[in-house]
Amino acid sequence: MPEQKLTKEEFFRKLEEQIHEDFPDYELRRQEVTKSSNTVKNCLVVRDPSNEVAPSLRIDDYWSDYKDAVDYEAAEKRIFSQVKECITQAYLDSDKLGIARKAMDAMSNWREHLQCSLVIRDGNDRFLEDKPFKPFLDMAKIYYIAVDDLVEGHVSRITITNEHMASMGCTLDELDAAAMANTLKENPAEVASMSKVLSDLIGIPEEQFEAEFGAAELPMYVVTNRTKCDGAAVILYHDVLEKICDALHSDDFYLLPSSRHECICVPAGLDKDVDALRRMVHEVNMTQVPPEDLLSENVYYYERGQELQICGAGPELEEEPEEEFVPVM
Numbered sequence: 001m002p003e004q005k006l007t008k009e010e011f012f013r014k015l016e017e018q019i020h021e022d023f024p025d026y027e028l029r030r031q032e033v034t035k036s037s038n039t040v041k042n043c044l045v046v047r048d049p050s051n052e053v054a055p056s057l058r059i060d061d062y063w064s065d066y067k068d069a070v071d072y073e074a075a076e077k078r079i080f081s082q083v084k085e086c087i088t089q090a091y092l093d094s095d096k097l098g099i100a101r102k103a104m105d106a107m108s109n110w111r112e113h114l115q116c117s118l119v120i121r122d123g124n125d126r127f128l129e130d131k132p133f134k135p136f137l138d139m140a141k142i143y144y145i146a147v148d149d150l151v152e153g154h155v156s157r158i159t160i161t162n163e164h165m166a167s168m169g170c171t172l173d174e175l176d177a178a179a180m181a182n183t184l185k186e187n188p189a190e191v192a193s194m195s196k197v198l199s200d201l202i203g204i205p206e207e208q209f210e211a212e213f214g215a216a217e218l219p220m221y222v223v224t225n226r227t228k229c230d231g232a233a234v235i236l237y238h239d240v241l242e243k244i245c246d247a248l249h250s251d252d253f254y255l256l257p258s259s260r261h262e263c264i265c266v267p268a269g270l271d272k273d274v275d276a277l278r279r280m281v282h283e284v285n286m287t288q289v290p291p292e293d294l295l296s297e298n299v300y301y302y303e304r305g306q307e308l309q310i311c312g313a314g315p316e317l318e319e320e321p322e323e324e325f326v327p328v329m
Contacts (some may be wrong), residue, residue, distance in 0.1 A: 008063055012042070018080045020047060023087060030059075035292040036119040036260070038126040042174050046087050055090035057083065087255060090227050095294055102326065110168050113145045114160070115186060116179035117230035118260060120294045130161050132172050136236065138296055143179045180236070187225035189234035191247050221247050223255075224262035231262045232295055235308065245304050252303040254311070257295040274299055274311045 006014060027047040042063075047054035062079050069075035105269055119127070121140040133140040158164075165175060172274050206270040223244060224231030234240050235255065245251060250267035254277055257263050264276075277299045285294055299311045 194265040
């Protein structure tokens with residue numbers, strides 16, 4: 001008889017039953033977490049009553065792994081084993097739990113761990129409504145406490161809310177200054193040619209890649225950070241846009257936000273059709289980027305010594321007053 005695949009809810013219930021069996025004294029609480037782009041994710045908090053900090057499992061990720069499997073029974077066993085290991089390691093690693101505890105308690109060490117990232121602003125009202133942020137063009141700069149990973153599947157950052165900021169006793173400007181300083185230090189920018197990125201991906205020398213695919217004829221560069229996570233925020237760094245000009249050997253360029261994690265830059269002197277570039281961004285967003293990683297539907301233009309701007313946007317769209325968008329605490 002063919003194996004019957006579980007529904008999403010059946011899978012979650014069976015996962016909870018397995019955790020109860022492996023950890024009978026632990027408390028479980030399922031919760032929905034609103035991510036960027038108003039995307040709602042299911043998480044499962046697994047609490048040891050003797051600990052004040054609990055790992056939060058991204059159970060939607062486990063469901064995606066299960067539903068795409070060929071052998072559902074084998075997938076169940078593998079996933080349940082991963083979950084057990086995740087929970088076990090989370091509570092064994094007291095040092096890493098200590099970092100999370102400090103971050104979540106009084107935020108007394110926020111100046112050391114605070115960083116920032118960029119998220120989409122349009123249609124992201126539910127996610128942003130309880131968070132302090134600064135507008136940047138059509139995007140929003142948000143803040144988070146960087147927490148060391150426990151194991152794969154554990155939430156590794158705490159996004160700053162208005163309540164957090166109130167407990168920290170700081171202003172938005174103070175929050176922003178600390179976050180920018182730490183982000184610059186912990187996540188330096190990386191600018192690499194598209195041919196370099198792709199050749200590293202497939203494991204051949206860049207020169208061989210360009211010879212075989214003619215990539216040198218299309219000067220495109222990828223800008224991100226050292227960790228490749230939330231790398232689009234490097235366009236906030238004071239010298240990065242000038243460095244991109246240097247890399248492209250051009251005094252101006254177009255910037256395409258491929259996701260929250262990286263941007264693509266092309267010289268403006270190649271008679272590029274901005275509408276075509278905008279359609280490219282839209283197509284990639286619709287087909288390749290998870291909703292929570294969307295950054296913008298726009299194309300941006302930078303000229304050396306000037307400010308980054310939205311292509312085709314008037315000043316009124318670029319210089320919106322912050323008080324209209326920063327939530328009131």
